[in-house]
Amino acid sequence: QVQLVEAGGGLVQAGGSLRLSCAASARTFSRYAMGWFRQAPGKEREFVAGISSGGADRLYADSVKGRFTIFRDNAKNTVYLQMNSLKPEDTAVYYCAADQHLVVPSRVLSDYTYWGQGTQVTVSS
Secondary structure, eight states, X not given: OOOEEEEOOEEEETTOOEEEEEEEOOTTGGGOEEEEXXXXXXXXXXXXXXXXXXXXXXXXXXXXXXTEEEEEEGGGTEEEEEEOSOXXXXXXXXXXXXXXXXXXXXXXXXXXOEEOXXXXXXXXX
């Protein structure tokens, strides 16, 4: 069982930045592909960004490409999501996810086995 704990959410004005982190309990964290998803009120959970176990492969939703960056520090068992130029439409609960069997990051929710509890990001206009 892998536990994921997100942190770093909060309230920010449009145009601002936040950095989310997700700490994993897995001793073999370096073997897990990681993803960030988000869910706004009344909407389905959607893919934001993903990164392969070694960090070489990264994938982004079109809506965040060029503004968000996913990266990981395997020595700290942590994956990050740097969010710049935030927009009100980025407001959502952000979740990190992990899976040991993915070779490359996936956009598909059901491909990930483990999920964190989420952290709220609110962007004011």
